[in-house]
Amino acid sequence: MDFGALQQPALNQPGNNRGDGAAAGDFDMLGWYMEIPVVSRIYLTGALLTTAACAVDIISPFNLYYSANLIFQEGQIWRLVTTFLFFGMFSFDFLFHMYFLVRYCRLLEEGDYRGRTAHFVMFILFGVSIMTVLVGPFVSVHFLGSSLTFMMVYVWGRRNEDVRMSFMGLFPFNAPYLPWVMLGFSVVLGNPAVIDII
Numbered sequence: 001m002d003f004g005a006l007q008q009p010a011l012n013q014p015g016n017n018r019g020d021g022a023a024a025g026d027f028d029m030l031g032w033y034m035e036i037p038v039v040s041r042i043y044l045t046g047a048l049l050t051t052a053a054c055a056v057d058i059i060s061p062f063n064l065y066y067s068a069n070l071i072f073q074e075g076q077i078w079r080l081v082t083t084f085l086f087f088g089m090f091s092f093d094f095l096f097h098m099y100f101l102v103r104y105c106r107l108l109e110e111g112d113y114r115g116r117t118a119h120f121v122m123f124i125l126f127g128v129s130i131m132t133v134l135v136g137p138f139v140s141v142h143f144l145g146s147s148l149t150f151m152m153v154y155v156w157g158r159r160n161e162d163v164r165m166s167f168m169g170l171f172p173f174n175a176p177y178l179p180w181v182m183l184g185f186s187v188v189l190g191n192p193a194v195i196d197i198i
Contacts, residue, residue, distance in 0.1 A: 039105070083144045105149070131144050146186075
């Protein structure tokens, strides 16, 4: 699946010469992780830790899902956050969502919101507020992380209308159509369309 070219930093740039005799093709996972902007990195880390905690039965997804009754009547306010952190158990679908979370959250944070971290946080909080207060109580969607990621992809696509992309190298399209391509691919993977439409 090719939704844009990933750029690898040149080895001769400062900070990329590890000096440990590693081959040029080695991938430095910690270096890649630390290059992710702070908000995107925190979101990725939260999603990975939440999924890992569910995978080893430290916490149950039943304690994480969105429920307006449990949040507003029972006072379980952590669900306002955890509903955006759980993307399902480790699977191809999970990797698909993590790729889009990192790629487009990062592109927005490094592009349109460069040097304006507080604005980016407010952008995310606005989306979270709309999904949890105005939409969430009226639809039966328990986890809203995919919807938040879809929102970021939509905004990035609208702000980069002239960027050419392709789906698996076969189907070329412009960036504003990326959310619709993702929606189709998500439905093919067996996910309900309502999650992405939110």
